[in-house]
Amino acid sequence: MSIQSAFSHPHRPMTCQRCAIRSRSLCGSLSDDALGALSSISRHRHFAPGQIIVTEGEPAIFANVVTGIVVEKKSLSDGREQIVSMFFSGDFLGDARRVNSDSTAQAVSPVTLCAFDRNAFEQLMDVYPVLTQSVLDYAMARLENAREWMLLLGQKSAEERVATFLMRLAARQADAGCRHVAAQSIEPGMALDIPISRAQMAAYLGLTIETVSRRMTALRDSGLVAFKDARAVRLLNVDGLKAAAGDNDRL
Amino acid sequence: MSIQSAFSHPHRPMTCQRCAIRSRSLCGSLSDDALGALSSISRHRHFAPGQIIVTEGEPAIFANVVTGIVVEKKSLSDGREQIVSMFFSGDFLGDARRVNSDSTAQAVSPVTLCAFDRNAFEQLMDVYPVLTQSVLDYAMARLENAREWMLLLGQKSAEERVATFLMRLAARQADAGCRHVAAQSIEPGMALDIPISRAQMAAYLGLTIETVSRRMTALRDSGLVAFKDARAVRLLNVDGLKAAAGDNDRL
DNA sequence: CGTTGGCTTGAGTCAGATCAATAGACGTGG
DNA sequence: CCACGTCTATTGATCTGACTCAAGCCAACG
Structure with missing residues (x-):
């Protein structure tokens, strides 16, 4: 490797x-x-x-x-x-x-x-x-x-948490080397690889596995994302996802 | 001053x-x-x-x-x-x-x-x-x-959060100058001054004012603490409070 | 006194947890 | 190849802890 x-x-x-x-x-x-x-x-x-x-x-x-x-x-x-x-x-x-x-x-x-x-x-x-x-x-x-993350854990709803997670992951995967550009380069249709299991997402977001799964499904059903399998997501509506994440500010 | x-x-x-x-x-x-x-x-x-x-x-x-x-x-x-x-x-x-x-x-x-x-x-x-x-x-x-605090916000129940807050505050007020001694010096009967309002406690603990108030009352009713008023607490059962805080580890 | 702000308490609701069942992916061995 | 177990994820049904809405209390203050 x-x-x-x-x-x-x-x-x-x-x-x-x-x-x-x-x-x-x-x-x-x-x-x-x-x-x-x-x-x-x-x-x-x-x-x-x-x-x-x-x-x-x-x-x-x-x-x-x-x-x-x-x-x-x-x-x-x-x-x-x-x-x-x-x-x-x-x-x-x-x-x-x-x-x-x-x-x-x-x-x-x-x-x-x-x-x-x-x-x-x-x-x-x-x-x-x-x-x-x-x-x-x-x-x-x-x-x-x-x-x-304290703001996320203390104040955000389950759906906001999952959306925030996806956005942060996208920002991290998009910047690839220069963390100061970021966010801007998240374009619609971007493929996102979720590197952790649902159980780990739950432990990261302060939720249960079931809630993570349900909220992921909800984001899919509302057309914000699509997925091939549990780990391979495609961002369909970046602005919508940003709104679903709860904060409209910088990245 | x-x-x-x-x-x-x-x-x-x-x-x-x-x-x-x-x-x-x-x-x-x-x-x-x-x-x-x-x-x-x-x-x-x-x-x-x-x-x-x-x-x-x-x-x-x-x-x-x-x-x-x-x-x-x-x-x-x-x-x-x-x-x-x-x-x-x-x-x-x-x-x-x-x-x-x-x-x-x-x-x-x-x-x-x-x-x-x-x-x-x-x-x-x-x-x-x-x-x-x-x-x-x-x-x-x-x-x-x-x-x-991320552990607290992501995993702990309301009562654990309030108990943890009181313990941390006590540790902080007990050390008074040397933060490395701490914890040990929290003795039963210790008077504790809560320097922030219920609303601020709620914002700190990721709860609502009402829940903070209810859990404080519950801690009082179970004999772990007593209070003169909302801001002046006395720690009656430090070990019990530590247990109520959820983690039995160091400080 | 009446008002205001901080705190407590009660009643009802709901988001997320819990419990439970199922499905798919992946290996392993007969 | 198929039967089997395991592991992960999804989905459904139910429950509950914390939130919401609402009322009331008390002290401070003009």
């Missing part, structure tokens, strides 16, 4: 210089110097679908997602689970400056991570301030996402 | 050196040098209860809360509102490295902020890496809080 460089070091499957996700990740803003340092403390790790990457309460991980989808979830003692974030290719996964992770990270699809040594990474943050800034940028972006 | 220094500069009501909240805030970890620089770009600002401090979409603010309570909220076009965080004395309020705020900040009580000039603050972050690290620490703490 991963793009191998002919010159790659055995434990570093590709040089960071020509990494497929570099421009979209943390590494995009680094100097060659800093990148080299980062490269030397990184190694690729693979995870099978469903495999746990870090458990809540265990030491935090620092890694870029190279390929695949990762979710982070928090759970209650009786088994109820809430997915708190989804990570796509290029996202930085890591609770910098926290000793232990506050949530469990799990691979949803086959995942390749570019993982960094924790201590070495923190030391590198001291040497290269730009790295700290990048990590801060990511943290702020995640915070903004978390807050948007 | 604020502790005035005899040596204070007209626009800087107290020297940062002897600021009442220094040890609990961002400033606690700074060198005298960095603190001096920060001091020179700060000034105190006052807000009346209900007054808006920043509006969603406007340029972000950088400030420490000196006294009072601030809430941040996000809203939908039809008026539904979700409070996404509460700031107490010593908390750092600011979306570093983001141009515009993603939420509206509002004073709940009379508030004094120690506000920093935005550009100067960002420049200072370049000069003093420790400042960036402190901001990152705050961002990670806020992210963890946001995630815990």
